[in-house]
Amino acid sequence: MAIEVRRSIEEPARVGKLWEAMERGRANRAATIEKTGLDLSAFRDRVRLIKETAAQDPSIAEAFAEAVRANGGRVFFAATGREAVQYVLDVCRANGAEFLVKSKSLTSEEVEMNQGLAAEGIRAIETDLGELLCQVAGEKPSHLVFPAIHMTSDRIARMLSEAYGEPIAPEPSSILSAVRARLRPQFLAAKVGVTGANIGVAETGSIVVETNEGNGRLVTSVPKVHIALIGLEKIVRRWDDAADLVRGHAISATGQRMTVYVSLISQRQPVAKDPAGREFHVIILDNGRTRMRADPWFRDALNCIRCGACMNVCPTYGVTGGHVFGHIYPGPIGIPWTANVHGLEEASFAHLCVSCGLCHEICPVDIDIPLMIAKVKDQDVEAHGQPTAERFFMASEAFAKVACLSAPLANRLLRRGSLRVLMEWAVGVDRRRTLPAFAHRTLRSRFRSREGQVGRVGKVAFFPDLYAEYNNPDQGLRAIEILERLGYSVIIPDVQWSGMPYVSYGRLGKASKLAADNLRVLGPLVDDGYDIVSTEPTAVYMLRKVYPKLLEGSLASKVATHSRGFFEFIEPHLAKLSLRPTADAAGLVGFHIPCHDRALSSGLPAMRFLERASYRVRPVETGTCCGIAGTFGMKSGWLGYDLSMAVGEKLFEQFRESGCDLIATESSVCTLQLQDGLGRPVRHPLDLVRVEGPA
């Protein structure tokens, strides 16, 4: 895996194109959402409801099959991919077909149809341009929506010239004409056409096939026989349900309002009134879906509408590409799908996920992909063991405790090259990564020895997490002091750390236990009128978003609703305070939004806090992660530090070009990454503002 990661990172042309595709995908999507005035959260709720109902109700597939038969079509339920391929083979033989034409179908790739047919002497000709290029090159698609995004036009022209035995100029338009001319006779001679189906509609026994190129239209009209392969989970009950899905596919995949050709096919039509030989077959594929449906960890994956949006935002997919970050299904959602339909052995690319959470944020169906990935990692670690570095970072709290006790010595040692070499060798912490220094006295011990204030406005339980507790108690105290100025009584509850690495490294049992321990402390405080506040975005993310998923029941959701990020919490009261810059002249602050905060407040309250102190603030962002992703970027080598720096490079570049005087972010680990990448100090907003008042 490390070698593959290295190879793909070191191929800048390819990384650049993929990155461009992702950026463009995100920008187009955002623009179309804005233009259509789509209410995204209402849309998410509707799509989710439609898909959830569809994916969980086995009777829908039965009703669909019934309706297809009533229209004169034939239906085959395939329990496995092999059965599906065998059925296609049988239909081809019955019709004397030596080859078939295919329009893009991920499901047919899932069952490895082309290989299965080829082994029996039947050629499947891909007609989607991207898929066709992959087929000619003998490569797997690297992106769900743009399968051949990794190929340049020069390479394509060379490859096709050779394959077609005629010179083809490297201009995209020449390539296009050559492909059109080459494929036409094959379309015209085909006896069998195979498509996937984006949606099945039970009430009329219909399928929806969406293509931009129009190949889907030819595949379903020219050949006498049309076979559609549809995953069980794609069938909805009514046409009313289909409209949102048609919209969702297009917007999230390419930022189009609608796919160019949306074909609603219920049966075969005659040609000039002649129905002879025109057959319609529908294969309904299970291949593990029924099992997924029954699995509370993975049933969410069945709600996927295959739009590819999660791919366009994933930081590590962006630099490694779909060949490394994928098996047949690429990208974030490819991880749970691969683990379930192709087996855990093929899903080891799960460990490339750095748990930034962005895929969940962008998903139009609100699928908690990161949590499913954590489960895949958990299963994989269970089966194959855990790397030492991951074990080390999961013991971060214990390590920090010891380091603090012997802080001056520990800090000296941690700065020393020889110890870092040793640490890299023994536990896999990259020696190039600057680690934060440890404070001699922890936040708790300093908090205890100071005079607390009794406030009348309310009560706050401050959740320090590791950084404020062991590395930077000053920052924690500053936050607490502001809370007290605003009239809050503050305590530091007897909680442990928030435990993100347990999730990132797939130890969900430990994560759940830790969550339960923390909630046992926090629950009664909430009942007693406390709000939970933290300066660490990841801690708030764990409390708000992850604990409720790990533990069912009202305790976790109660604590979640009462947990807030520090700046979000104080924002309504800021008018009471006077805020001034600590620097002599307030300059331009380049602000980095931590990934985990995107699921919360997107850094807005912190940016407004700085603005109130008369800074000019500009978010500097690539739309994805800075690359460190918690402790991932501290691990040594290509599966840690190097990958993390490769992800960060775009962001570093933007900061360099931003002309900002100061750099700020809320997250402690993002701070390390930006400092290492930029060689400049990175400040917490609290360090940049002098707070006084109330008068």
Next chain:
Amino acid sequence: MRSVREAHKPSCVTSSIGGGTVLFEPGLSDRFKAALLELKAEPHSATRKESTLEILRSVVEGHRANRVVVANLPAELRSVVSGALQGRSVQFMEDLPSTDVLPACAAAEVGVTWAEFAIAEDGAIVEVAHDDAARLAASLPIVHIVLLPAGRLVRDVGAAMAVVGGILRASGPGQRPTVTFISGPSRTGDIELRLLYGVHGPHSLHVILLEWFEGR
């Protein structure tokens, strides 16, 4: 669904499609044309029968086309098309033996077909085909000309789905048409993300809005 209901006002155009009555919203025509242009499709407005002939002739001439296939048109419009394209090869698919349809469509440069209605905001025409000759004529030639009664517009895909759902339900098992939403010419972004037209289907899509003809 929503907009069809909202549109329940006296000024609406009512039509009967596939056995059900459908209400179309007035005042959407400019939006529809703007959406078509954005998708690189070309809108044309025909106020009278004569101008329809002229538009057809000039579009076909503009593409220097000689072979035209026609399918799925209301009977009244057949003479308009043949009148406009005198001196060229014009074949009506309904008149051909079934085995000749595919070769005719494959050889033609222009296909002329009919749209039952259109979706204004998405710039999509809605083809309702009970015979695949209609789909072959619309998708094999490099130029596609669609005739559409100007008043038959619904607002968005939700409204369109409601109409289409109605048509499909009303048609009954075994009698259901193949319905296609077409928004623009065939396109791909598969080569270096560059937007290119005409990879498999038509490179050009012309939509002629008939202001003088209400439909079948």
